[in-house]
Amino acid sequence: MDKYTITIGREYGSGGRLIGRQLAQELGIAFYDRELIVMAARESGFDEGFVQQMEQKRTISFISNLYLIGYELPVSEQIFLAQSKVIQKVAEESSCVIVGRCADYVLRDKPNCIRIFIHAPMEERIRRVREVYGEDKPNLEDYIRKQDKNRAAYYNYYTQNKWGRAQNYHLCIDSSIGIPASVRIIKELVTEFTKR
Numbered sequence: 001m002d003k004y005t006i007t008i009g010r011e012y013g014s015g016g017r018l019i020g021r022q023l024a025q026e027l028g029i030a031f032y033d034r035e036l037i038v039m040a041a042r043e044s045g046f047d048e049g050f051v052q053q054m055e056q057k058r059t060i061s062f063i064s065n066l067y068l069i070g071y072e073l074p075v076s077e078q079i080f081l082a083q084s085k086v087i088q089k090v091a092e093e094s095s096c097v098i099v100g101r102c103a104d105y106v107l108r109d110k111p112n113c114i115r116i117f118i119h120a121p122m123e124e125r126i127r128r129v130r131e132v133y134g135e136d137k138p139n140l141e142d143y144i145r146k147q148d149k150n151r152a153a154y155y156n157y158y159t160q161n162k163w164g165r166a167q168n169y170h171l172c173i174d175s176s177i178g179i180p181a182s183v184r185i186i187k188e189l190v191t192e193f194t195k196r
Contacts, residue, residue: 003091003092003094003095003112004095004112004113004114004190004193004194005091005095005096005097005098005103005107005110005112005113005114006020006023006096006097006098006113006114006116006186006190007097007098007099007103007104007107007113007114007115007116008020008097008098008099008100008116008117008118009100009104009115009116009117009118009155009163009164009168009169010099010100010117010118010119011118011119011120011125011144011148011151011164012125012129012144012147012148012151013120013124013125013126013128013129013133013144013147014118014119014120014124014125014128014175015118015120015128015132015175015179015182016099016100016118016175017033017099018132018179019118019173019175019179019182019183019186020033020097020098020099021033021097022179022180022183023097023183023186023187024096024097026183026187027095027097027187027190029094029095029096029097030090030094030095030096030097031096031097031099032087032090032096032097032098032099033098033099033100034052036083036086036087036090036098036101037052039086039090040079040082040083040086043082043083043085043086046075046078046079046082080102080158083101084102084106087101087103087106087107088106088107091103091107091110091113100151102154102155102158102159104168104169105155105158105159105161114170114171114186114189114190114193115168115169115170115171116169116170116171116172116173116186116189117164117166117168117169117171117172117173118172118173118175118182119164119172119173119174119175120174120175120176121174121176122141122144124175124176125144126140126141126144129143129144151163152164170189170193171185171186171189173185173186
């Protein structure tokens with residue numbers, strides 16, 4: 001297999017982005033996370049800050065949005081489609097790691113897509129959000145749960161799948177085993193996957 005894409009879905013605070021970045025570095029392939037916002041903004045013509053603000057919001061109702069804006073696609077739908085186009089483009093160009101943004105679903109028909117989901121116990125996530133992400137909100141557990149709820153709503157809306165459901169992924173990892181160990185396990189999967 002010449003080119004492959006590793007998609008990483010993750011719970012907030014599980015270290016999925018850190019794992020993805022280290023994995024891409026060790027494999028010598030491209031890494032995409034927030035870079036996709038810039039690319040989707042170019043693709044859609046919307047302002048980069050606006051795309052970032054809208055990308056995790058699902059529409060209230062496709063039909064009511066059509067009614068409200070005169071038969072144009074709702075903005076959130078336009079941004080999702082632009083982002084999907086960008087994801088397909090970067091996956092075609094070279095091997096890469098893509099974090100979030102429903103990439104596993106967008107590339108669901110690609111035989112060279114390796115789908116990963118990262119999770120961790122709440123206490124580990126609270127520690128990482130406080131110490132690594134620098135968040136100092138009074139109730140971090142509630143904040144983390146809200147972030148997960150938003151991710152789940154966005155993913156479930158656009159994919160009609162269930163966010164974090166093991167059957168949607170090749171591998172689910174509890175990152176409390178450590179970032180290096182998580183990267184090592186995914187690399188082993190990539191080695192086996194690319195032999196097929």
